[in-house]
Amino acid sequence: MADKITVTSPLLPNIDDFYALLKQVWDSKWITNNGSFHKQLEQELAAYLKVPYVSLFTNGTLPLITALQALHISGEVITTPYSFVATTHALWWNGIKPVFVDIDPATGNIDPNRIEEAITSKTSAIMPVHVYGKPCNTKRIQEIADKYSLRVIYDAAHAFGVEVNGKSILNAGDLSTLSFHATKVYNTIEGGAMIMHDEQTKKRIDYLKNFGFANETTVVGPGINSKVDEVRAAYGLLNLRQVDAAIEARHQVAITYREALRSVKGITFFDDMPGVKHNYSYFPIFVNAEEYGLTRDELYFKMKEQNVLGRRYFYPLISTFSTYRGLESSRPANLPNAHKMADSVICLPMHHSLLKEDIERVVECIYQ
Ligand SMILES: *Cc1c(COP(=O)(O)O)cnc(C)c1O
Numbered sequence: 001m002a003d004k005i006t007v008t009s010p011l012l013p014n015i016d017d018f019y020a021l022l023k024q025v026w027d028s029k030w031i032t033n034n035g036s037f038h039k040q041l042e043q044e045l046a047a048y049l050k051v052p053y054v055s056l057f058t059n060g061t062l063p064l065i066t067a068l069q070a071l072h073i074s075g076e077v078i079t080t081p082y083s084f085v086a087t088t089h090a091l092w093w094n095g096i097k098p099v100f101v102d103i104d105p106a107t108g109n110i111d112p113n114r115i116e117e118a119i120t121s122k123t124s125a126i127m128p129v130h131v132y133g134k135p136c137n138t139k140r141i142q143e144i145a146d147k148y149s150l151r152v153i154y155d156a157a158h159a160f161g162v163e164v165n166g167k168s169i170l171n172a173g174d175l176s177t178l179s180f181h182a183t184k185v186y187n188t189i190e191g192g193a194m195i196m197h198d199e200q201t202k203k204r205i206d207y208l209k210n211f212g213f214a215n216e217t218t219v220v221g222p223g224i225n226s227k228v229d230e231v232r233a234a235y236g237l238l239n240l241r242q243v244d245a246a247i248e249a250r251h252q253v254a255i256t257y258r259e260a261l262r263s264v265k266g267i268t269f270f271d272d273m274p275g276v277k278h279n280y281s282y283f284p285i286f287v288n289a290e291e292y293g294l295t296r297d298e299l300y301f302k303m304k305e306q307n308v309l310g311r312r313y314f315y316p317l318i319s320t321f322s323t324y325r326g327l328e329s330s331r332p333a334n335l336p337n338a339h340k341m342a343d344s345v346i347c348l349p350m351h352h353s354l355l356k357e358d359i360e361r362v363v364e365c366i367y368q
Pocket residue numbers: 059060061062083084086087129155157158179180181191192
C-alpha cells in the first residue's frame with residue numbers, strides 16, 4: 001500500500017531554533033501570563049496581519065465565546081450552517097439561539113441577500129465565517145448590520161493573512177477571531193486570537209481572557225482563562241517566520257490541482273477572487289455525481305482506499321447535528337445551497353509539504 005497522503009500536515013518550526021527559545025524561557029522562569037514572547041508574538045502578528053491589535057487565545061473557540069461575551073450579545077444571532085461546528089457551539093455556550101441563513105453557492109459564505117429576512121426583534125448580531133479563507137461580502141454585511149443596529153463578529157479561523165485590495169479582511173466587523181490549531185495555515189499547536197480595532201477593546205478582552213482581572217484586586221467581569229504560555233508563543237514566533245513560504249507552497253499546490261482538474265467533467269473548484277490575497281488554506285472540490293459518474297462519497301472512499309485522505313469539510317452541516325436540528329432555521333428547505341455544497345464537497349490534501357508526486361497521486365484518484 002502506498003504511503004498515506006494526509007489532508008493536512010502541521011507547519012513545524014526548526015527544532016533547534018525552538019530549543020534555543022525554550023532555553024530562554026527556562027532561564028527566565030517566566031512560563032505564562034503575558035510573558036515576553038507572548039507580547040512579542042501579539043505585536044508581530046498585528047504587523048504581519050496588518051491589524052491594529054491582536055489578543056492571543058489558547059484556541060480558536062474561546063475567542064468566539066469571549067467576543068460574544070464582550071459585546072453582550074444575546075437573543076438570536078444570524079450565522080451560517082456551513083462551517084466547523086465550533087462557530088455555532090460558541091453561540092450555544094452563551095445561551096444564544098443560532099439562526100441559520102443559507103450560503104451563496106459562488107463562495108460558500110453566508111448569502112447577504114438572505115440575512116434581512118432572518119432578522120427579528122431578538123436579533124443582536126451576525127456571525128459570518130470566511131469559509132476556506134474566501135472573504136465574505138463584508139461591505140454588504142456591514143450595511144445590513146448598520147441598518148438594523150447589529151454587531152458583526154467574523155469567525156475568521158480560515159482567513160489568516162487574507163487581504164482584499166491590500167487590506168486585511170480581519171479588520172471587518174466589530175471583532176474577528178482566528179484559530180491557530182495544528183491543522184490551520186499558521187499554528188501554535190493549539191491556539192487562536194481575537195482581532196480588535198481599538199486599545200480600549202484590547203484591554204477589555206485581555207481582562208476577559210484572564211478571569212476578568214484588571215489588576216491584582218479588581219475583577220471587571222466574569223472572565224475565562226485563555227492565556228497563552230511562553231512555550232507556544234515561542235513556537236508561534238518561529239512559525240510566523242516561515243508562514244509566507246508555506247502559503248506560497250500551498251499556492252503552487254493550488255495551481256497544480258487547478259491545471260490538472262480543470263478538464264475533468266463533473267468536478268468544479270474555486271478560482272482566485274480578483275483583488276484578493278488568498279492563503280490557500282483548503283482546496284475544496286465539488287462532485288456533480290451525474291456528470292462525473294461517481295457520487296461524492298464514492299470518490300471519497302475510493303481515494304481513501306488508495307490512502308489519499310481528503311476530508312468532507314463541511315459535512316454534515318452544523319444544522320443537522322442533534323443540538324441544532326430542531327431549530328426552525330435548520331429545516332433543509334431553508335438551506336438548499338448549504339446542503340448541496342455539504343453533499344458534494346471533498347477537501348483535497350493541501351499543505352506546504354506536499355510533493356509533486358503526492359499531488360499526482362491525488363489527481364490520479366480523481367481521473368477515471
Ligand atoms: C478550526 C476552527 C475553529 C475552532 O478553532 P480551534 O482552534 O480548533 O478551537 C472555529 N471555527 C472554524 C471555522 C474553524 O475552522
